[in-house]
Amino acid sequence: MKRFADALSRAAAQPVRSRAVDTLCPYCGVGCAVTYVADTERNRILYARGRDGAANAGRLCVKGRYGFDYADHAQRLTHPLIRRESAYPKGQLSPLEKRPEKPGGPVDYDDLLPHFREASWDEALDLVAGRFKAIRDRDGGQALAGLGSAKGSNEEAYLFQKLVRAVFGSNNVDHCTRLCHASSVAALVEGIGSGAVTNIVRDIARADVAFLTGCNPTANHPVAATFMKEAAQAGTRLIVVNSRRPIIAEHAALYLPIRPGTDVALHNALLHVLIRDDLVDHAFIRERTEGFEQLAETVKAYPPERAARLCDVPAQDIERAARMIGDAHAVLFFWGMGISQHTHGTDNARGLISLAMITGNVGRPGTGLHPLRGQNNVQGASDAGLIPMFYPDYQPVDDEDVRRRFEQAWGVQLSPQPGLTVTEMIKAARSGKVRGMYILGENPFVSDPDVNKVREGLTNLEFLAVQDIFLTETAEFADVILPASSFMEKTGSYTNTDRRVQLGSPVLDLPGEARQDWELICEIGRRMGFAMEYGSVAQVFDEFAAATRAYATLSHTALGARGRWYPCADPEHSEGDPIVFQDSFPSGKARLVPARFQPAEEQPDADYPFVLSTGRVLEHWHTGTMTRRSRALDAISPEGFMEVHPGDARSLGLRDGDVATVRSRRGEVRIRARITDAVLPGTVFIPMHFREACANLLTDPRIDPDGKIPGFKFCAVSVQAERCDVGVVSAPHR
């Protein structure tokens, strides 16, 4: 006979007082709603429950479900740190030769901490404000720059750009959107006058055809991918285009494995067939677009046979894709960084905009343009003005009326000159034009192209303040490090890839003496003589919202537990608009901008015969600062790798798991090979997250002329097998 009394009373386990908090996932642009259950005594999160959010309907992925424990990691920064005299002249603090007993992983604290001393908040903040003020007063505002974060809230982004503009005195403020979708935004703003998505992800359920190009949603937008797969099962036909086969291709009606960097040729050929076979929407073209004649003229030169040669896909597949798009009632276009991260990224996006426009696929259910945004708040950070050429809501800094309005609102004179972008800041730091930087929640020493050059720039700075939750690779160059708040400890609003503005709530208490990011920004402003006084985060939101049209009707109260899509005319009775531009575009008519195919500048040659593309894996985020400190995520995905085609592996003498040396004109990394036919012959792939096999030692810093985005998805490298049966012993950033 069996008794259940013991089990029913739950006597066996150790009791823990816990608290459930409704908030958001801190990772990607999908913006999943989640409930975290935290151990209130030990200030740590125990587990996650999916919440019925507009973007996730209770679903989560591995990062949201299991990647929360970075927040209570023992390495959280808990005191302000000031660089010791002995650690000057500045430079990278990690030893160039990594000790063999400590392979891989994030920055080794034992290497860094001895070079810093703990300081009081007053000392640290006075030092930061004093040094920035000295540089500004001596060299002018142009000598200061700020890198904000798309991981922060809208309120933090708003305050950060206000600090740089109103107090530093320049428009040198940018963030990692420059590295992910700057070109998409440039093309969208030029084409329709708005950089945000026209239709939400889940609208794919109403699409006949979805065109997914240069994206890997099962890894990078995993919960969005579940809705895409669901739609595919229910009858939406997916056209998947990529040069590295994504898992979503298994659900595709048609997969086009195109040669890297040839998207413009493909888009032009699709446009060519659509126009040639008269599969276009004449009324839409007439009433809602301009520039069709010129577009038609340009794409005449791109018959499918020509594109087939350039892209290395069969001409009949291009014909078939065009016909699927042309015959469909509703087509939704999704794209990711395989489109945007090219030196012709803006041209890539222009082609997609033209495809949607000439087929009339905007402004209706199941249609539209959706650049899948990466970070949880990259949309919001851009909306809030963390961009060197725009004030909040994409109002140009060089428009005099706009500037006057902001000068009046903020009570200071503002610079009319557009500022420096991420890559330009680093260049200016190297040349000495930028002398001081404030970096909040960014890690350019791993995330930016050609990190050897980034090292030179950061070393050359007269003063660098880094505000973060861990010692990052970038913090190695800091004069002062300010311990800040993680997502799990703050109140704030975040805008997801769908334009849904949602509130995050604190789950944990701040560790040690760490402080809220928004307070620190205000402290620096105040100590530089500019009043930044706010009673609450909600009050900051109100000031931000008042400076925009998109957020004007919203407030923390109006957002409530579920958030709202913007625009939202009546937040009390409506969730906002999941579909925009039904009748017209912000720019009136859409501008069709033709693009000509140009091969990437650094083509493979005899010395560097492979094309390297970088990207991400499901389990990791950006430079791994958070995810590599999550026990679960690190256990599932502990180290970097290079994907190589089986044919190439054979000729290189590489077996699966062997270590290879990958070199470009800018640097080299040693990394384990993973043999897979997901990558095309002649191409290799390395994820960007792993500092000890840092893909960005190799990448090409050349940028797109319009979006100023680097071409992370294309550079020439050589690969050499290295017979070695021990673990990867790497030389980080050598």
Add this chain to the structure above:
Amino acid sequence: MATEHVSLTIDGRSVSVPAGASIWDAAARLGIHIPVLCHDPRLRPVGVCRLCVVDTGERTLAAACVRPCQDGMEVRTDSEEVEAHRRMLLELLLSEQPDRSAREETTGDDALYALARRYGIREILLPDGGEGTPRGRDASSPVIDVDHQACILCDRCVRGCDEIQHNDVITRTGKGYGTRIAFDLDVSMAESTCVSCGECVAVCPTGALTHKAVRGLRLEEGA
């Protein structure tokens, strides 16, 4: 075109629902929660656990989660026969359960245990089906514990994996008493194509699939 509606009574109360709605959904509208283990509103109903049986006046009891409402139907959800049926099913399921439920002990939301309490079951008079023939565990995943002995083969994880997340990793394998869930072509969870989204843990009603992170911790949720 207006949706067609059907009218019926459940435990003597009238309700009108769109044609095609299940008895379970219709009862939920009336605030009557028919006990169920294999069904969840986010999942396609399959009617495998049979705990949601109700009396429709027909020869046999019907599973409310899959049985569509019909006009004029008179449903009893709590007749003596129905309750005896459920109690027997619970005892059969409990007789094979391991001594401890990793879900009940930690997050305290084991649905089988909750029903055992609701039906006042403290002792199982049936022979212990699990004795000597443990179905085994799979602790290979870094995040998820699998206790096959606690699995009641309700298929919620299979549907969560296939139909919510569309990862198509979990299935069933084996026959008779040895039937259990399996990953891919019956490899360990860690070796499988599982992407650790945790949906299976979220939908599992028992201690079969649980989060490793809370192991050994009895969560007492409060403000």
